[in-house]
Amino acid sequence: MSDSPDPPAPLLHLEVQQVSVVYSNGHHALRDATFALSGGTICALVGVNGSGKSTLFKSIMGFLRPSAGQVRINGQPVAAALKQHLVAYVPQAEEVDWQFPVSVWDVVMMGRYGAMNFLRIPRAADKAAVEDSLRRVSMWDFRDRQIGELSGGQKKRVFLARALAQGGRIILLDEPFTGVDVKTEEAIIDLLRELRTAGCIMLVSTHNLGSVPEFCDQVVLLNRTVLASGPTADVFTEQNLTTAFGGVLRQFHFEHSTIQEHDGRTVRLLTDDERPLVFGKDGHLEYKDREGREDLVRQREEQGG
Amino acid sequence: MNFFEPLQFEFMRHALLTGSVVAALCAVLSCFVVLKGWSLMGDAISHAVLPGIVLAYLAGWPLAVGAFLSGLLCSAATGYIKQNSRIKEDTVLGVVFTGLFAFGLVLHSRTESELHLDHILFGHLLGITDSVARQVYGVGTFVVGLVLVLRRDLLLVCFDPSHARVLALPVKFLTYLLLALLVLAIVVSLQAVGIILVIAMLITPGCTAYLWTDRFDQMMVISVATAVASTALGILASFHLDGDSASCIVLAQSLAFAASFLFAPKHGWLASKRRAARNSAFPSAVS
Amino acid sequence: MPDFLTPFHYDYMLRAIWVSALVGGVCGFLSSFITLKGWSLMGDALSHAVVPGVALAHLLKLPFALGAFVAGLLASGAMALIKAKSRIREDASIGIVFTSFFALGLLLISLNPAGVDRKTIIFGNLLGIPDKEVWQLVIISAVTLLVVGLKWRDLMLFCFDPNQARTIGLRTGLLHLTLLTLLSATAVAALQTVGAILVVAMLITPGATAYLLTDRFGVMLWLSAGLGIVTSVTGAYASYFFNGATGGCIVTLQTLIFLGAFLFAPKHGLLSARRRARANAEATAAS
Numbered sequence: 001m002s003d004s005p006d007p008p009a010p011l012l013h014l015e016v017q018q019v020s021v022v023y024s025n026g027h028h029a030l031r032d033a034t035f036a037l038s039g040g041t042i043c044a045l046v047g048v049n050g051s052g053k054s055t056l057f058k059s060i061m062g063f064l065r066p067s068a069g070q071v072r073i074n075g076q077p078v079a080a081a082l083k084q085h086l087v088a089y090v091p092q093a094e095e096v097d098w099q100f101p102v103s104v105w106d107v108v109m110m111g112r113y114g115a116m117n118f119l120r121i122p123r124a125a126d127k128a129a130v131e132d133s134l135r136r137v138s139m140w141d142f143r144d145r146q147i148g149e150l151s152g153g154q155k156k157r158v159f160l161a162r163a164l165a166q167g168g169r170i171i172l173l174d175e176p177f178t179g180v181d182v183k184t185e186e187a188i189i190d191l192l193r194e195l196r197t198a199g200c201i202m203l204v205s206t207h208n209l210g211s212v213p214e215f216c217d218q219v220v221l222l223n224r225t226v227l228a229s230g231p232t233a234d235v236f237t238e239q240n241l242t243t244a245f246g247g248v249l250r251q252f253h254f255e256h257s258t259i260q261e262h263d264g265r266t267v268r269l270l271t272d273d274e275r276p277l278v279f280g281k282d283g284h285l286e287y288k289d290r291e292g293r294e295d296l297v298r299q300r301e302e303q304g305g
Numbered sequence: 306m307n308f309f310e311p312l313q314f315e316f317m318r319h320a321l322l323t324g325s326v327v328a329a330l331c332a333v334l335s336c337f338v339v340l341k342g343w344s345l346m347g348d349a350i351s352h353a354v355l356p357g358i359v360l361a362y363l364a365g366w367p368l369a370v371g372a373f374l375s376g377l378l379c380s381a382a383t384g385y386i387k388q389n390s391r392i393k394e395d396t397v398l399g400v401v402f403t404g405l406f407a408f409g410l411v412l413h414s415r416t417e418s419e420l421h422l423d424h425i426l427f428g429h430l431l432g433i434t435d436s437v438a439r440q441v442y443g444v445g446t447f448v449v450g451l452v453l454v455l456r457r458d459l460l461l462v463c464f465d466p467s468h469a470r471v472l473a474l475p476v477k478f479l480t481y482l483l484l485a486l487l488v489l490a491i492v493v494s495l496q497a498v499g500i501i502l503v504i505a506m507l508i509t510p511g512c513t514a515y516l517w518t519d520r521f522d523q524m525m526v527i528s529v530a531t532a533v534a535s536t537a538l539g540i541l542a543s544f545h546l547d548g549d550s551a552s553c554i555v556l557a558q559s560l561a562f563a564a565s566f567l568f569a570p571k572h573g574w575l576a577s578k579r580r581a582a583r584n585s586a587f588p589s590a591v592s
Numbered sequence: 593m594p595d596f597l598t599p600f601h602y603d604y605m606l607r608a609i610w611v612s613a614l615v616g617g618v619c620g621f622l623s624s625f626i627t628l629k630g631w632s633l634m635g636d637a638l639s640h641a642v643v644p645g646v647a648l649a650h651l652l653k654l655p656f657a658l659g660a661f662v663a664g665l666l667a668s669g670a671m672a673l674i675k676a677k678s679r680i681r682e683d684a685s686i687g688i689v690f691t692s693f694f695a696l697g698l699l700l701i702s703l704n705p706a707g708v709d710r711k712t713i714i715f716g717n718l719l720g721i722p723d724k725e726v727w728q729l730v731i732i733s734a735v736t737l738l739v740v741g742l743k744w745r746d747l748m749l750f751c752f753d754p755n756q757a758r759t760i761g762l763r764t765g766l767l768h769l770t771l772l773t774l775l776s777a778t779a780v781a782a783l784q785t786v787g788a789i790l791v792v793a794m795l796i797t798p799g800a801t802a803y804l805l806t807d808r809f810g811v812m813l814w815l816s817a818g819l820g821i822v823t824s825v826t827g828a829y830a831s832y833f834f835n836g837a838t839g840g841c842i843v844t845l846q847t848l849i850f851l852g853a854f855l856f857a858p859k860h861g862l863l864s865a866r867r868r869a870r871a872n873a874e875a876t877a878a879s
Contacts, residue, residue, distance in 0.1 A: 022581070024581060024676070024677075025577060025580075025581065026577070026580050026581035026583075061755070061758065061759050062758070062759075063755070063758060082758075082759060082760075082761045083761050085759075085760050085761060087759050088759060089755055089756060089759050091753065091755060091756070095753075095755070096753065097628075097752065099391050100628060100751075100752050100809075101628075101803065101806060101807045101808055101809045101811075101812050102748075102752060102808075102809050103807070103808065106809065107752075110749045110752070110753070110756060111756075111760070113745065113746065113749055113757075113760055113762065114760030114761045114762070118742070119742060119745075120745035120746060146807040162756070166760060168759075339680075339681070339684050342681055342683060342684075344681075344683040344684045344686070344687040345633050345636075345683055345687070347687075348636070348687065352789065386854060389854075389862050389865065390804060390854055390860060390861075390862070391803070391804075391860055392627070392800050392803060392804070393627075393630055393632075395630065395632045395633050395683075396627050396630075396632045396796050396799075396800050397800075398632070399632040399633070399635070399636060399792050399793070399796045399797075400793065400796060400797050400800055400847060400850055401847075403789070403790050403792055403793030403797065403843050403847070404793070404797075404843065404844065404846075404847025404848075404850070406789060406790065406843075407790055407793065407839065407840045407841075407842075407843030407844045407847065408840070408844050408847070409840075410715070410790075410837050410839065410840030411834055411837050411840040411841060411844050413837070413840075414834045414835035414837035414840060415834060415835065423710075426714060427698070427710075501640075501691075501694060501698075501789070502691060502694070502695060502698075504687060504691055505687070505688070505691030505692070505695065508684055508687040508688055508691070509687075509688050509691070509692075511684075512680050512684050512685075512688055515679070515680065516678060516679070516680070546699075546703065547703070548699045548702045548703045549698050549699055549701075549702035551695070551698070552695040552696070552698040552699035552702065553695075553699060555691055555692065555695035556692065556695050556696060556699065559688065559691070559692035559695070562688055566674060566677075566678055572678060572679055573678075574677045574678065577677070
């Protein structure tokens with residue numbers, strides 16, 4: 001466990017060096033992707049669907065052999081890192097069979113299998129690790145529940161606990177915030193921050209652009225190759241995001257919109273990651289373009305005046 | 306002896322004709338089975354008809370009626386259990402069809418009947434009676450005709466049921482109609498090729514055609530053509546080898562599939578290999 | 593002497609009963625993994641695909657288990673190849689391969705009437721099973737029980753989340769192959785007791801039943817094994833009164849128990865779900 005009294009873990013490195021992946025059907029999923037991360041960090045992996053996020057994950061987990069380049073963890077190839085159980089993976093909710101007859105405890109215990117003996121009979125240390133991980137995500141009271149009986153946020157926390165129990169130092173999270181309420185999202189982010197302090201590398205693939213600056217200190221922008229990577233402040237710029245998403249990202253230009261002077265500087269913005277819904281001063285709807293809405297603009301000008 | 310010489314025998318010509326009709330009938334439906342993902346459904350129904358046949362025999366009804374009802378029972382029971390339990394569809398299908406088949410076996414073991422289990426299981430193409438042949442022709446014409454008339458509607462139901470519903474097509478009715486046609490085809494075909502191999506005739510030709518073309522109408526034509534050609538080849542081969550005719554037909558279809566799998570111009574293995582090689586040689590050509 | 597004790601006075605009946613208990617238990621054990629992994633169709637396919645191996649082994653005077661095993665591996669290789677290298681869906685590719693193998697098996701049997709009997713393969717031959725085949729069944733069962741007993745936790749993780757299994761360094765390729773091997777080995781064993789068509793029932797019905805009754809994997813394992821043993825023993829015993837339709841009796845019994853669980857299971861049964869739905873409706877109406 002990361003908080004056991006072991007000597008402080010050595011600094012962790014993840015290097016992706018000029019990785020290209022061509023699938024057997026000829027599809028070129030990734031080309032010449034290069035970036036490097038050192039622990040502890042929380043790094044967002046951002047890109048449109050089909051930009052190669054899951055391909056990159058699979059390369060780091062060793063499921064795919066890159067047709068060129070390599071992934072190195074602490075200077076070793078992936079296979080060696082897997083043997084030390086360094087890499088942990090928190091799957092997307094859709095990938096899991098929630099009807100499977102296992103309890104929360106069983107699932108988290110599966111994280112320990114790599115460290116167990118041939119017969120996978122849990123020792124006291126394994127049980128302690130599972131208990132500790134469950135307590136850290138506040139799921140200890142749910143340990144005997146069948147996994148399908150949990151809420152979306154609780155399910156996520158169970159799989160995060162499994163990554164903790166495994167003692168993974170490089171944790172890959174695939175869309176961790178979909179189907180999760182805001183409170184759980186914050187709890188997960190707090191936990192990730194804790195792990196960052198402990199020196200782990202977390203790579204989070206997410207569509208939730210708004211939350212990236214909140215908790216990620218680094219960003220990798222992906223579109224079939226690495227467009228940019230580095231500290232969030234440097235990489236998460238409008239220009240870079242426009243390149244990464246092209247026209248896909250919705251934009252809302254205030255100067256073209258129906259928002260006017262009398263709204264002052266207070267508008268409320270609601271978004272589901274697609275296109276923001278903007279309300280003006282009196283809670284009336286604002287539109288992206290003035291064209292075709294001249295009447296509305298005039299009407300509101302009169303009201304404002 | 307010349308390869309085509311067996312055709313001088315009346316019973317061989319007979320078998321060839323009936324076999325071809327069965328093959329064409331199954332081949333037309335196989336296009337839908339493959340696209341709809343009903344392979345296992347076809348397998349299940351073909352087994353599940355057994356208790357219906359035995360019961361119809363005991364009750365003195367036409368065997369086809371009993372078979373039809375018990376095939377429908379299988380798909381209805383599967384749908385019901387799947388909707389009302391947490392078990393996956395393929396498992397439910399497996400449980401239901403084996404249950405029905407086993408029940409059929411137990412029933413058969415308790416009846417002193419002249420019902421040849423062998424003929425139901427393995428077919429009896431070379432000794433097919435005139436009345437069965439007439440049944441095959443009648444049902445074959447009916448099913449193929451109906452499918453050809455309704456093929457666009459049925460295709461839409463397979464491809465995009467929600468869209469079909471929006472267009473106010475009777476989706477449920479069409480799905481059940483397709484299922485009923487499938488059961489009907491299985492019932493008449495199994496008298497020729499048997500329960501166990503009718504499923505091959507309902508999967509393989511459609512898959513073979515699917516490798517050759519991207520157009521549905523062409524797919525039906527190719528499917529029927531390969532199925533009929535394989536049937537003729539299989540029947541002749543079985544005569545020369547003195548082997549089981551239904552097995553030979555299925556193997557001929559499998560060979561046609563294997564050849565298509567390797568050599569089909571666009572979706573064959575070699576073609577996609579060439580494409581992959583070209584892509585990795587000139588990666589810039591991809592984007 | 594009461595009639596219902598007569599079967600126990602025959603040595604061949606006693607032997608049939610303990611052999612079927614063994615095979616039923618082993619299949620039951622494995623069925624938990626098969627149903628959870630969603631391999632029902634695979635079980636059906638492998639049980640048919642081993643037939644040419646059995647036929648060839650008889651021809652070459654080799655142990656039938658060896659032939660069956662090789663045929664099973666070849667078939668699963670062919671399925672994987674077609675799925676990976678063409679656009680045919682998985683269920684259809686499984687259907688094509690197993691029907692081809694089965695047809696090949698039937699052809700081989702028809703070419704060599706003196707060899708293995710077609711009926712034995714289709715219906716099993718529990719009551720007349722020769723001694724040396726009993727030994728093969730015992731060895732297959734012992735090895736399967738040993739492997740599952742030692743590695744059930746790994747196999748469970750492999751069924752639940754293969755990606756996780758891989759990241760913590762389990763060799764998923766090996767586990768996949770192990771499960772496939774155990775599946776074809778038990779399919780061969782069950783082939784002897786219930787016949788090729790009903791093997792799949794032995795491999796999924798006990799697991800599906802147990803799945804309705806519990807939410808704990810360990811409990812599910814024991815429950816499905818127990819169901820397999822009890823139904824196989826009862827079925828073998830009952831077959832004395834049913835003209836030797838052993839497979840039919842065993843599988844009919846298994847299906848009846850499944851239906852019982854589907855209706856009455858305490859948590860996942862139809863009736864309790866109905867009760868829950870009604871209670872919820874009342875609660876909302878009251879509030």
